[in-house]
Amino acid sequence: MKIIMLGAPGAGKGTQAKKIAEKYQIPHISTGDIFRANIKGGTELGMKAKAFMDQGQLVPDEITIGMLMDRIKEDDCKNGYVLDGFPRTIPQAESLTKALADLGDKIDYAINVDVPDEAIVTRMSGRRACLKCGATYHIKYNAPKTEGICDTCGEKLVLRDDDKPETVQKRLTVYHEQTQPLIDYYKNEGCLAEVDGTKDLDVVFQDIVAILGE
Ligand code: ADP
Ligand code: ADP
Ligand code: ZN
Numbered sequence: 001m002k003i004i005m006l007g008a009p010g011a012g013k014g015t016q017a018k019k020i021a022e023k024y025q026i027p028h029i030s031t032g033d034i035f036r037a038n039i040k041g042g043t044e045l046g047m048k049a050k051a052f053m054d055q056g057q058l059v060p061d062e063i064t065i066g067m068l069m070d071r072i073k074e075d076d077c078k079n080g081y082v083l084d085g086f087p088r089t090i091p092q093a094e095s096l097t098k099a100l101a102d103l104g105d106k107i108d109y110a111i112n113v114d115v116p117d118e119a120i121v122t123r124m125s126g127r128r129a130c131l132k133c134g135a136t137y138h139i140k141y142n143a144p145k146t147e148g149i150c151d152t153c154g155e156k157l158v159l160r161d162d163d164k165p166e167t168v169q170k171r172l173t174v175y176h177e178q179t180q181p182l183i184d185y186y187k188n189e190g191c192l193a194e195v196d197g198t199k200d201l202d203v204v205f206q207d208i209v210a211i212l213g214e
């Protein structure tokens with residue numbers, strides 16, 4: 001099964017993608033996590049990406065598309081994957097559609113997690129991230145067992161540099177301009193599904209399972 005998560009920054013794509021990956025035994029591929037791992041590792045790709053990410057801008061397609069295409073060619077992607085944070089632009093979506101079509105393949109579901117902008121800013125200020133394993137928490141809605149520590153790997157949790165309110169506003173503007181058009185793109189492709197992301201996170205997951213099947 002090949003799945004794409006659509007939705008604004010902070011809509012809950014990562015949270016749901018992790019649950020999907022676990023239930024359906026497919027890899028969770030987050031382009032944001034790949035960039036952050038590169039920044040942490042001090043690679044050239046990481047340094048290039050950081051300059052854009054810190055401004056709340058998208059990393060250019062020339063960098064992002066190649067990186068994602070390499071990732072989905074890896075062995076663990078044979079039975080599918082859940083993409084979180086890719087595609088984010090029409091050219092990214094078109095590249096993915098074409099690469100899959102060349103293999104006689106396609107995306108099965110593009111799930112749009114719908115959350116209005118007002119709710120996003122509160123969510124982001126309470127988000128805490130594990131930069132080691134990619135887990136995300138919320139100080140109120142999804143707190144870790146021990147404050148400030150990742151349940152899964154024990155790493156210290158951080159408030160991401162780009163989760164400050166000013167940068168979140170910028171990311172929302174970029175989302176509406178460049179990413180929201182993908183909802184219509186996947187509607188036309190015939191694989192769009194929508195869930196109400198303002199519900200409790202377990203309810204959102206149940207709604208997703210109802211779409212994907214048990
Ligand atoms: P969020 O989960 O809050 O939406 P991500 O971790 O997905 O954030 O992305 C963080 C940042 O990484 C983005 O603001 C952007 O700068 C960069 N990024 C991630 N995925 C992409 C992509 N597909 N295209 C361009 N930039 C990306
Ligand atoms: P995205 O990957 O779309 O940027 P995340 O999955 O990281 O979003 O979620 C953003 C923040 O909101 C995190 O702190 C997360 O714990 C919290 N969150 C996710 N889903 C919900 C929900 N349904 N209700 C309340 N908070 C949520
Ligand atoms: Zn962790």
